[in-house]
Amino acid sequence: MRGLSVRWSLADAPAGAAQELRDYVADASHARFSGMTGLRFKTWRMREGEWFEGTYVFVSDEARAEFEAGFRPNAGEAPVSKIAGSGPVLIEPFEVVAIAEGWDGFASSPRG
Template sequence: MYGLTVRWSLAQAPEGVDAELREYVHGTSLARFSEMDGLRFKTWRTRPGEWFEGTYVFETAQARDEFAESFAATAADSPGSRMIGSPPILQETFDVVAVAEGKAGFAAGPGPDPA
């Protein structure tokens, strides 16, 4: 499996961007990426007020590399960049050594809402 990480800094992002990003992911992005050819899974991660990140795992290096190239060309105008007010600070590829599914099982869908 072949991975890609895209990270944005939230250090200078507008107030409320964390909630806006969460709403966008739950309302739009989940459905879009759930149907993406060649994608095994995508995880959205955040440290509110610090960074927001998409981590993608693809079936093949070709699928990953094609997506990475396409995204890099439009990253500055992506929905995340528009909400955050700046382009990603990091886009890097990696190889996935292994994935373990624990006894709790794999769960797709939105994560918990912040308290």
Template structure:
């Protein structure tokens, strides 16, 4: 599997930036990526005051590269870039394996209400 990490620093972000990013994920991003061809899954991760990240896993190197090219070309206008005021660091990676534990898999609790 073929992954991509897109990470924005929150160290100089304006107050409330992470809450804006959470709302963006809920209101727009979640649905957009639920329908992205070639995407196996995406996670959104954050550490308050440190970073906000999208982690993507694609079915093929070609699908990852196509998304990476499109994203990189528009990264300066991405909602997260505009919210935090800095461009992201974009890193492709290999996914060696994924395991689903006995507790199963859930979206964020906010999406399950």
């Protein structure tokens, strides 16, 4: 499996950016990526006032490369870039060695 991390700094983000990011994920981004072809899963992570990150796991090198090729040229105009006040500070491909799902499984709702 192939992964991609995209991270934005929130160090200089406008006041209220953390809540705006939560709302964006719940109202738009979660639905956009749910059921996306070639994507195994995506997580949204944040350390308020520090950084916000999208972490993607794709089924293949090709799926990751296709997504990255479409995202990278316009990353500075992405909705998260507009909310954070700047483009990503990191776009990093990586290998996923394995995933273990715990007894309680995944909770995928952005509001709960």
